[in-house]
Amino acid sequence: MGEVYELLKDALDLPILQARRGSQAVVEQFKQLVNGVLLAGGSCWEGIDFPGDLVSLLVIVRLPFPVPDPVREARREQYPDLHSYIQAEIVPEMQQKLRQGFGRAIRTENDSCAVAILDPRAALDGRYHQSALDALPDGIPITTKIEDIEPFLRAHKSPDYFFRIPKIINTG
Known part of the structure; x- marks a missing residue:
């Protein structure tokens, strides 16, 4: 995931966040963004809700x-x-x-x-x-x-x- 982050950080004009297991603060930060990219592994599939759009x-x-x-x-x-x-x-x-x-x-x-x-x-x-x-x-x-x-x-x-x-x- 770190390699993907490195490739995207200069290629996109958007905030890019990385979530790791137990990184609820990063997920909450992503939810506050108007536009952004969240990189997250399978461990983030459980217990996270992205309501709405x-x-x-x-x-x-x-x-x-x-x-x-x-x-x-x-x-x-x-x-x-x-x-x-x-x-x-x-x-x-x-x-x-x-x-x-x-x-x-x-x-x-x-x-x-x-x-x-x-x-x-x-x-x-x-x-x-x-x-x-x-x-x-x-x-x-x-x-x-x-x-x-x-x-x-x-x-x-x-x-x-x-x-x-x-x-x-x-x-x-």
């Missing part, structure tokens, strides 16, 4: 798969093979965390936010593409084109929401 873009860098631990290892032994275990235990837990992350930005039917999932495992040809889609609310528009994001935001946010939307640079 505070978030315009939620970037999920990696699908939130659980970290292996002794309890999960013991559960894995109950399944005939690794694939069965992953489908029955790991994927549903990832989906629950993904819904939780999505829910940080979209709380009510009046909220709007673009969500970018950057993990290649969620790409069209990725192993967990359908699992990631199944975790998201029904009926939301899905795109693979970065060019669709700005028109989406402009269509769903009031004209005074942004004082300036930075130009999106597609490097790949």
Whole structure:
């Protein structure tokens, strides 16, 4: 996250904040900004609320798969093979965390936010593409084109929401 901060701090004309586990003060500071960027890891998905229209873009860098631990290892032994275990235990837990992350930005039917999932495992040809889609609310528009994001935001946010939307640079 520190590397992303270093890349963005000079590229964007917006305040950029980094939240770490237990950094509620940074989250509160972000809520007071008119425009800003909050960099936060998965630990920030729990217990944080962004009511109203505070978030315009939620970037999920990696699908939130659980970290292996002794309890999960013991559960894995109950399944005939690794694939069965992953489908029955790991994927549903990832989906629950993904819904939780999505829910940080979209709380009510009046909220709007673009969500970018950057993990290649969620790409069209990725192993967990359908699992990631199944975790998201029904009926939301899905795109693979970065060019669709700005028109989406402009269509769903009031004209005074942004004082300036930075130009999106597609490097790949």
